[in-house]
Amino acid sequence: xNRIVILGAGTAGTMMANHLSHELAKGxxxxxxxxxxxxxxxxxxxxxxxxxxYKPQDIVKQIEEFIPKGVKLIKGIIEKIEPEKNEVLMANxxxxxxxxxxVATGAKIAPEEVSGMKGSEWQKSVFDFYTFDGALAxxxxxxxxxxxxxxxxxTEMPIKxxxxxxxxxxxxxSFFHNxxxxxxxxxxxxxxxxxxxxxxxxxxxxxxxxxxKNIHLVSDFAIEQVDNENKKIIDYxxxxxxxxxxxxxxTNKGDELMERSGLGDDLNYxxTNKGSLQSLxxxxxxxxxxxxxxxxxxxxxxxxxxxxxxxxxxxxxxxNEPLKEEFDGHANCFxxxxxxxxxxxxxxxxxxxxxxxxxxxxxxxxxxxxxxxxNHMGKLAFRWxxxxxxxxxxxxxxxxxxxxxxxKEFENA
Amino acid sequence: xxxxxxxxxxxxxEEGYLTDFNQWDRNVAEEIxxxxxxxxxxxxxxxxxxxxxxxxxxVPLSIRKIGKSNVVDIKEFYELFxxxxxxxxxxxxxxxxxxxxx
Numbered sequence: 160x161n162r163i164v165i166l167g168a169g170t171a172g173t174m175m176a177n178h179l180s181h182e183l184a185k186g187x188x189x190x191x192x193x194x195x196x197x198x199x200x201x202x203x204x205x206x207x208x209x210x211x212x213y214k215p216q217d218i219v220k221q222i223e224e225f226i227p228k229g230v231k232l233i234k235g236i237i238e239k240i241e242p243e244k245n246e247v248l249m250a251n252x253x254x255x256x257x258x259x260x261x262v263a264t265g266a267k268i269a270p271e272e273v274s275g276m277k278g279s280e281w282q283k284s285v286f287d288f289y290t291f292d293g294a295l296a297x298x299x300x301x302x303x304x305x306x307x308x309x310x311x312x313x314t315e316m317p318i319k320x321x322x323x324x325x326x327x328x329x330x331x332x333s334f335f336h337n338x339x340x341x342x343x344x345x346x347x348x349x350x351x352x353x354x355x356x357x358x359x360x361x362x363x364x365x366x367x368x369x370x371x372k373n374i375h376l377v378s379d380f381a382i383e384q385v386d387n388e389n390k391k392i393i394d395y396x397x398x399x400x401x402x403x404x405x406x407x408x409x410t411n412k413g414d415e416l417m418e419r420s421g422l423g424d425d426l427n428y429x430x431t432n433k434g435s436l437q438s439l440x441x442x443x444x445x446x447x448x449x450x451x452x453x454x455x456x457x458x459x460x461x462x463x464x465x466x467x468x469x470x471x472x473x474x475x476x477x478x479n480e481p482l483k484e485e486f487d488g489h490a491n492c493f494x495x496x497x498x499x500x501x502x503x504x505x506x507x508x509x510x511x512x513x514x515x516x517x518x519x520x521x522x523x524x525x526x527x528x529x530x531x532x533x534n535h536m537g538k539l540a541f542r543w544x545x546x547x548x549x550x551x552x553x554x555x556x557x558x559x560x561x562x563x564x565x566x567k568e569f570e571n572a
Numbered sequence: 573x574x575x576x577x578x579x580x581x582x583x584x585x586e587e588g589y590l591t592d593f594n595q596w597d598r599n600v601a602e603e604i605x606x607x608x609x610x611x612x613x614x615x616x617x618x619x620x621x622x623x624x625x626x627x628x629x630x631v632p633l634s635i636r637k638i639g640k641s642n643v644v645d646i647k648e649f650y651e652l653f654x655x656x657x658x659x660x661x662x663x664x665x666x667x668x669x670x671x672x673x674x
Contacts, residue, residue, distance in 0.1 A: 315636060379656040381635055395650040425637065
């Protein structure tokens with residue numbers, strides 16, 4: 160029997176296991192999915208954990224619950240991929256051969272990339288919220304923090320969910336307002352980019368919101384080191400930003416497995432065709448989600464849209480048909496802006512986020528690039544959708560894999 | 573958009589980046605450098621040539637990559653082109669502003 164092996168049972172890998180188990184004939188194909196962890200984390204929840212909006216139990220479930228019957232879940236550490244032999248070598252010495260390999264090993268933080276970041280102040284006054292542990296430690300810190308300089312910081316791009324740091328700053332504003340201590344906190348947003356976000360139209364809207372919420376912006380800041388003793392971050396140009404509490408998004412990298420296997424670039428992302436999701440180096444290796452180097456956002460919504468197109472391409476590959484180069488970089492993200500409101504943005508490789516309505520042109524009910532309560536309800540409802548529909552590969556009604564252009568105010572559409 | 577640079581009419585985008593590399597020459601680069609308070613030296617030109625070559629080979633540019641280029645380290649890169657070295661150096665090199673980001 161032929162075998163497809165999926166590496167990683169996170170958002171992207173789990174969706175692929177579900178799609179493929181529906182689409183492929185059971186007698187012909189065996190599907191394996193490999194992960195070393197026991198639990199599946201709802202990563203968008205890391206944003207809410209520090210502010211006591213979600214409880215830890217809201218965002219953790221067992222990986223097993225989401226792997227369909229008929230797919231074999233292998234728990235173990237992967238030592239190496241050996242593309243020339245079409246084998247995955249496990250740390251315990253067993254080798255698993257494959258006809259098709261799907262890499263879904265994601266991205267994770269690497270604070271050790273910046274001098275002093277994981278220093279003596281780590282989890283004392285320097286925190287991340289891109290890990291479960293980090294978000295929990297930060298929650299405990301915020302519960303009785305008495306105020307001062309809060310610095311929210313991005314180390315370098317690309318990062319997972321590029322709007323999350325800004326959302327953190329907005330939610331912090333809201334959080335301290337509710338605790339009646341906003342005037343005791345200075346919030347500064349420090350970014351290597353030239354503005355609040357990577358896309359000009361959205362940056363305009365978001366820069367405006369930052370002014371409204373009295374969040375200071377320090378742009379074009381490329382961090383060289385964290386000075387633990389004097390509690391400041393210093394950039395290569397000599398700029399310094401002092402902090403009492405630093406919430407940083409460290410460098411994000413792909414899995415070290417890619418480095419060990421010789422499959423990654425300098426950040427361990429796998430070079431991938433951005434339209435077909437086939438790896439550039441090996442025709443029977445495909446890449447989905449944060450693990451690839453494609454110029455799309457590293458976000459669950461992107462993995463969701465990719466999964467529909469990758470499933471089609473796997474079927475084509477099996478039938479020796481030409482692959483579709485159809486993925487357009489579609490991303491769809493809620494941006495929490497605090498005080499019970501949110502923005503929604505929808506964009507792809509060629510179109511930046513603009514104003515309009517979603518998902519029904521002219522109707523909504525969600526508004527693009529405008530703050531509303533309905534958008535916030537959408538974001539909270541998304542957790543249910545994630546556990547109950549998204550991971551299972553159920554199509555989300557009215558939301559297509561490639562971006563829809565109707566109902567949007569493009570300048571030159 | 574068009575702009576007079578070093579006595580020539582040059583096509584640029586709204587941020588001042590050249591849209592046609594064929595119009596680039598060293599005089600144009602010198603003048604863009606001056607506008608950005610950069611005094612060109614041999615070391616500056618080495619970086620500019622490196623950026624142009626990488627761009628030609630369609631290598632996406634990032635500060636991290638330039639730091640590993642053996643042409644300059646990140647610290648020197650900042651000393652040569654203060655305040656946003658990647659933005660300024662690519663403008664002088666006549667190539668698009670890197671989309672470093674997403």
